[in-house]
């Protein structure tokens with residue numbers, strides 16, 4: 001569903017990622033792994049054209065359902081390809097309003113409909129049961145793990161096809177990490193997830209496909225079992241050895 005054809009990208013005159021071609025399968029979890037600085041986040045930011053907002057560029061084609069994403073407005077693209085960041089973002093509103101303002105922005109005005117989607121997305125992100133009596137309270141009071149699940153719920157409420165997640169668990173404890181992993185496992189099929197993680201064990205637990213990057217290049221794109229049992233590149237073998 002998302003095809004990447006000969007992508008190179010970078011900042012200023014410096015090319016950071018070189019000649020990447022691969023496919024992100026629909027309804028699966030793809031994990032992007034590789035050493036710090038190899039370009040994982042840059043690759044993720046290219047997929048929804050955030051790289052250009054940060055003064056970067058990309059060459060090549062990114063095809064979403066047969067259509068070059070350059071033909072889509074940024075607003076439509078970000079609705080279809082959502083993003084969750086490493087540092088959880090909770091806006092300084094109530095928990096409820098963190099989602100409802102996004103829905104209103106997208107033209108949903110009917111109170112019952114807003115309430116239904118808000119509840120459904122908080123449930124999908126495994127947050128609803130914990131906070132259902134505090135929906136009017138400030139989202140700033142949530143814990144880091146709850147904020148990250150709120151960010152996931154907010155991304156889901158515009159019904160994206162793909163959700164990009166950049167190290168979503170790196171600041172979280174094991175309990176919250178597991179809640180997020182279970183959320184992704186439960187929702188795959190309905191959504192396509194692409195997750196950057198420095199945690200190989202996490203990639204092994206949840207991913208269907210692994211993209212292994214090294215120094216701005218993709219060295220392996222393979223199913224998770226093959227990657228961990230028979231890595232084909234020396235850098236991947238080295239990293240797996242130290243898991």
Ligand SMILES: Nc1ncnc2c1ncn2[C@@H]1O[C@H](COP(=O)(O)OP(=O)(O)OP(=O)(O)O)[C@@H](O)[C@H]1O
Pocket residue numbers: 011016034035036037038039040041042043054198
């Ligand atoms: N906005 C930017 N301007 C210039 N160079 C950048 C920018 N963002 C990233 N880079 C460079 O791109 C390279 C890849 O960085 P990136 O953050 O994509 O790697 P990463 O694999 O995600 O690293 P980490 O695992 O540490 O988060 C680095 O050399 C970095 O300095």
